Amino acid sequence: MRSIMFFDGSGLSGFFEFLGILSALIILFGFIIVLVSLVLGYFLVKKNKLILPTVFLYIMDNFHPILLKLCLMIGTEDTFYRIGIDFYNRYYYQPFKNAERKVLILPHCLRDIKCPAKLGVNGIECVFCERCLLGSIIKIARENNYEVYIVPGSTFIKRILKEKKPTGVFGVSCYRDLFYGMNYLSRKGIPVQGQPLLKDGCICTSVDVEELITRIKDNR
Structure with missing residues (x-):
């Protein structure tokens, strides 16, 4: 014998009332996240201070899509990525400096267009031909106890x-890839530092080499 369940009007009304309360709580939670992020972001950008860094880290790690949409209402996508990168650099500065096994990941687009290096199991294998500045960066990084990889994509990074x-x-x-890479590592609990490119694109990009080398030496 089949039993058939019927909902009366009061039961259906209670269900919709519950949905309404739940939706209101979700909206309120989102509003709180946005408000807290605005306050913390203001101190980071305007006052050059990290206020409640652990709270901001949790929000940045888990709710960055909401923050990005908010930023697009008052600024640009790159502005959001700059704030995020700056925050991660500040937050993880000391933990990264204390890390024992550091790796430096460089993008293949920094190579000269006539680069003779070949793709190997660990990415692009630099031959130090001096056509670009990658060779100099790699040598200094290795002298400061970094393992260095020139990668053509995210698959290599995950394998490393x-x-x-x-x-x-x-x-x-570039700003976008760097932010999402730092966000991915942060959610895995790996201290991270990042240096954005001065000029992005698929080929012949550039980076502030002097600043990069200074930071490599400072974080050894």
């Missing part, structure tokens, strides 16, 4: 993390 298990990662990339 899995096989090498670094305790600190320094990445160089």
